[in-house]
Amino acid sequence: MKRFEYYQPRTLDEAFERMGNLKGAGKYVAGGTDVIVRLKQRALKVDALVSLRGIAGLGDIAHNGALSLGGCALFRDIERNEVIARDFPALHQAVSMLANPQVRNVATIGGNLCNAAPSADCAPPLLVMDAVITLEGPRGKRDVPIESFFKGPGATLVEAPEILTGITIPAITPGTGSAFLKMGRVSQDIAKVNAAALVVMDGEVCLKCRLSAGAVAPVPLRLKACEKLVEGRRIDHDLLEEVALTASREVSPITDVRSTDDYRRHIAGVLAKRALGDALKFSTF
Amino acid sequence: MKKVLSFVLNGHEVSAEIESHKMLLQVLREEFQLTGTKEGCGQGECGACTVLVDGIPVDSCIYPSFEVDGKSVTTIEGLLGEGNVLHPIQAAFVAHGGVQCGFCTPGMIMSSKALLDETPMPTVQEVRNALAGNLCRCTGYVQIVDSVLSAAEKIQAEIKQ
Incomplete structure (x- = not known):
């Protein structure tokens, strides 16, 4: 394996300074389940890793209506958090299905987002929940909506030496339900397609709808035409079929080793429809 | 770069000077001759290298050795009574x-x-x-x-x- 230095700063300032001194030859690492694997595959060439695991507070999960996740919150901890399972089921489901237990035991939500795979399982739930991402750098903090965070496969708004330090999900309102679905070859595979839905219901009428899908475009997508179709209406069988058709038209998938563009287009529609139906079941009003 | 790592390995306190690019799997097999832990894919997919760090299963093939400092590691050899x-x-x-x-x-x-x-x-x-x-x-x-x-x-x- 290629040799590399491994730094373990204890504070954000120490991390910024270290990364600055490395002048582009370093990379931050949290759980390492993407970064270390890419280093081993020689897909990533750096001289040094700067570990974020030792920085106090970055792994915290807090709930006061709104949900705050530290950038280094472990999937293991998110999966076992009862408030998240109850109030943010789409996120709970995505995290429980992600990779395998050994990976979830060390991988972090911030790492999943910064890796910026179009198939990142955390992205669709966070998109439908209107999550806000906090980035911190030597010159201060900035908050960015997750919708503008991804720039392309592997590319995000993060500018070195910034660190993704937190994710905030607004409190849910009464009548909210959400769900996540994923289609892969076997359970621990990267998704061929994934999708999340969130609805806020007032009786039978959908006040607010959010739909998103991953692995069907260069970045995880909001399905805005579908959302428009659903808001203000009763969600019945015919509407769900309309959503499936619209979602299939809204995505722009590619053919690769995991699937074909045609199949992904079809499945994006199916998953959008089913996720919406599931979100409806989770909604309590 | 090198660092002296001290950790508990199968119930015993150990320490060794390890290079920064080594993964926990290599340290276990090469430094401590605990060859019960296997390398399968080397990429965190197959789980053949699973060991417990502070009681939690991890893929040791992608676990940076420096992160084990101060922790407790259990391998298959540690289960024998x-x-x-x-x-x-x-x-x-x-x-x-x-x-x-x-x-x-x-x-x-x-x-x-x-x-x-x-x-x-x-x-x-x-x-x-x-x-x-x-x-x-x-x-x-x-x-x-x-x-x-x-x-x-x-x-x-x-x-x-």
């Missing part, structure tokens, strides 16, 4: 045909150990979920799941006695 008596999980794998070629077995058993520590009487689905990161090319998994369920019963029966 006094007088070389097999751990109940190991014994159950032997009794139920959970071992065929044996390459995945140390990882399977470490994932099973972590499961039974957290969930002493798991359901079939809980066993399957806990072992989702451990691939086996031989058994078809049925005997492995049987082994874990049987070990769970044995351990609980021993506790009651």
Whole structure:
């Protein structure tokens, strides 16, 4: 394996300074389940890793209506958090299905987002929940909506030496339900397609709808035409079929080793429809 | 760069000077000659290298060795009881045909150990979920799941006695 230095700063300032001194030859690492694997595959060439695991507070999960996740919150901890399972089921489901237990035991939500795979399982739930991402750098903090965070496969708004330090999900309102679905070859595979839905219901009428899908475009997508179709209406069988058709038209998938563009287009529609139906079941009003 | 790492390995305090690019798997196999832990894919997919760090299963092939400083590591060698008596999980794998070629077995058993520590009487689905990161090319998994369920019963029966 290629040799590399491994730094373990204890504070954000120490991390910024270290990364600055490395002048582009370093990379931050949290759980390492993407970064270390890419280093081993020689897909990533750096001289040094700067570990974020030792920085106090970055792994915290807090709930006061709104949900705050530290950038280094472990999937293991998110999966076992009862408030998240109850109030943010789409996120709970995505995290429980992600990779395998050994990976979830060390991988972090911030790492999943910064890796910026179009198939990142955390992205669709966070998109439908209107999550806000906090980035911190030597010159201060900035908050960015997750919708503008991804720039392309592997590319995000993060500018070195910034660190993704937190994710905030607004409190849910009464009548909210959400769900996540994923289609892969076997359970621990990267998704061929994934999708999340969130609805806020007032009786039978959908006040607010959010739909998103991953692995069907260069970045995880909001399905805005579908959302428009659903808001203000009763969600019945015919509407769900309309959503499936619209979602299939809204995505722009590619053919690769995991699937074909045609199949992904079809499945994006199916998953959008089913996720919406599931979100409806989770909604309590 | 090098660093002296001190950690608890199978119940014993150890320390060794390790290079920064080494993964925990290499440290266990090359520095401490604990070759029970296997390297399968080397990429965190197959689980053959699973060990427990502070009781939690991780893929040691992608676990940076520097992160183990001050922690506690348990490998398959650490499960053996006094007088070389097999751990109940190991014994159950032997009794139920959970071992065929044996390459995945140390990882399977470490994932099973972590499961039974957290969930002493798991359901079939809980066993399957806990072992989702451990691939086996031989058994078809049925005997492995049987082994874990049987070990769970044995351990609980021993506790009651």
